[in-house]
Amino acid sequence: MFEELLQAPALASWLGLLAGLLAVYLLYSSWTFQDKQKHPPGPRRLPLIGNLHQLDLQRLDKSIFNLSKRYGPVFTVYFGLKKVVVLAGSKTVRQALINHAEEFGERETSPLFHDLTKGHGIVFSNGDGWKEMRRFTLMTLRDFGMGKRLSEEKITEECHYLIEEFEKHEGKAFDNTTIITYAVSNIISAILFGKRFDFKDPVLRYMVEHDKEIIRLVASVSLLIYNVFPKLGPWLKNWRDLTKNVEDFKQHLLHIINKQRDTFNPDICRCFVDAFCTRKLSLEESDAQRVHYHDENLTNSMMDLFGAGTDTSANTLRWSLLLMAKYPQIQDRVQEELSRVVGDRQITMEDRRNLPYIDAVIHETQRFANIAPTSIPHSTSRDVTFQGYFIGKGTTVLPLLTSVLFDESEWETPNTFNPSHFLDEEGKFIRRDAFLPFSAGRRACIGEGLARMELFLFFTHLLQCFRFTPAPGMSEDQLDLTPSVGFTLCPLPHQLCAVSRY
Template sequence: KDPPGPRPLPLLGNLLQLDPRRPHKALCELSKSYGPVFTVYFGIQKVVVLAGYKTVKEALVNNAEEFGDRDITPMFQDMNKGHGILFANGESWKELRRFALTTLRDFGMGKRIAEEKILEECDYLIQGLEKHQGNPVDLTCPLNYATSNIISSIVYGSRFDYDDPRFRNLVSRANETIRINGHPLTHLYNMFPRWFRWIKNRKIILNNVEMTVKDVKDLVKHLKETLNPSVCRGFVDCFLIKKQKEEDSCVKESHFTEQNLVFSVSNLFAAGTDTTATTLRWGLLLMAKYPHIQADKVHEELAKVLGGRQVRVDDRKNLPYADAVIHEIQRVANIIPMSIPHKTNRDVTFHGYLIQKGTTVIPLLASVLNDENEWESPHTFNPHHFLSKEGKFVKRDAFMPFSAGRRACLGESLAKMELFLFFTSLLQRFHFTPPPGVSEEELDLTPAMGF
């Protein structure tokens, strides 16, 4: 039998029961009525929702193969056409993900070389912020540029200047595309592609993709012209060398094509920019919202442990409170509340229900990060979720902002390092407050709307 769920209306499905501004909250509420595995209809599309830590883990980890495919929506298909790493399935995805993981690891993801890149970027970021001399500043662009440069240095082998027009355009297009993809109108197109092909959102996204592909091809062309097969400067070089080897060996149906290179680079750039920068913005907003945590706890611990010296990754073990704050920021920020949809690649019996092959599945990460069975005060910003009674850092099983299983974020270790080094470096140098005339109580923690 199918998982239970609210009765759908003809054509509309359960749309009237889903708040388009906060669909994840509506789904969390529905799970209270229908249990941790339930069915909803987005228009005529059947979707199975998984709610709560134990259920999501059981599906994505214990049944990783069955739930491991990506559901490629019409918009994602329009954007990527099956190329790249994020929105692909089958052998192409397996081989490209394996290659990306190996290459990113070789270029320091989680190693000392990445630490040096991040600390260098911290210096550029701090220098830029110091120029404002304590005046109000919108941190969106500076944080986006800083996090973008980390993935750029790993992908291309070098960073960009913050004033570089091409770099600025790449970053702004990536962020705009991610934002518009979450908009309810875009979701309408995904549900009814024939009826909503004309929407402005789709035109903006496809134009952004076209312009980004052109820029990436130009950057790849330059790297190809200066390529030294014995020295890899970054991901692109490694891909080009692998591509040439397969061509020389006459490998049939190689996945190392120019299209897969361009879209893999675009995927890595967008994913490596927006998520980390958005989490940092949430972190600084929360520090301004809770000045006692910022000043009495984080600043005090940083001063006591580091003095005036530069923070290093190895300091994390001696900064349990700062580490707990960063983890709690990720939990509360909850920046991908509905994950990126999965799809079953075979019929699977789960929790006594039959979920048919090809069914769209939403692992509701919001329900994991706010699971009342796992967190003492899930709806409160509380760093003590990650601290023992003795004040030592404690890992929590239900901490799952990077998802889990086969489709877990492949840049997780890099993102963790960035969050730790950027956050502690900024808090070591600055004190963050609301702009003049705004009190801490007036700071709005309502997230942006959408899917």
């Protein structure tokens, strides 16, 4: 009998049987483990591609939002072989990012962003390096007046330059994209480089164009697929173009940094670069933090700040003007409130408390525009049980901001532009917990205070001076609010008339 078992056909049969039994055992063990550790539900996935066949990569946030309506506020999708846990809805996202800030506070670094940053900078870093860079950056932004009078003066000055550019068009239709982007980028440039740039300055134009191209490439479908199958990188033109653009931008920044170093005086802090050099000098060789003060952290941090400080605020401002042209009755109320409360004098941040309708319009613009619909993915720092589900350490987590800003249980008319979302029955401004355009928790936008000030001052100065209307021959109904999809959501190319009110 034993010798018969050793014969090839019989041996193969026995080995096949053993393999089958082992497979059944492992499958049973897996079920048993999942019963003990309840994992978030989700759609059935296919080998290799996961759930990619169920997702629209050009409007990923909408695809995932639709899935949340079936699978609940905590569910799993697979991008290829990568497991991603989605958090949907205002209560769930807030609970995770605020009440469990430590567990959900790591940044998931995709293959693409690892290629670009190597874990340096602020946005795509973790650990002690991230803590030190974020702490230093917050301190530096505050020293340069973020949310204070000094920032207000710089923004107000930039408003006047922007108004002059609008006036040059003499009420004729034009695309305001570039000029708004230059004006907004000058605010963060004043902090980073200690100066504003003329709108024709090739340095400013170079940085804005490179930043725009990087954002466009990062959001391309081919690079979303690259994150799933990173070995494809060298064969993807967009990957090659992106890495070259980022490297060129870094070299450009290094050139500016070296010029700043040539005139560096530790007793006079002119900008972010000076603050970085001063901080490095203040640390002893033995200080653990000193290891983080090197050129890679400096250039990546400056790229993070320039990109975040330009794209989101500029696009939100563009949305606000488009919405005013689209809804003239709302623009009427904005300008009536401005005329009644401020008149012809210069607007200040102190005026915001007395301009509740305008404050509501700006907040509703941020909600409705939904600039960063999927946020930037997080990662769990340790095993966590959340809403009854087990989520293992190192799991990629996607806080779906679309599901917060358009949560039907939080907003009366989520799919409509409605400033009343932020007004009580007496017309006073009210804050809403579900208003999270800057995200929340440990990874909330570092420049939120500066961005809020920019949006208020730019918007009110422009609406004080101009009435915004569609281009001749176009009605309000023809203005398209469909977003142009990229890393952020911005308006489609369009032209508006800025007609002087005086």
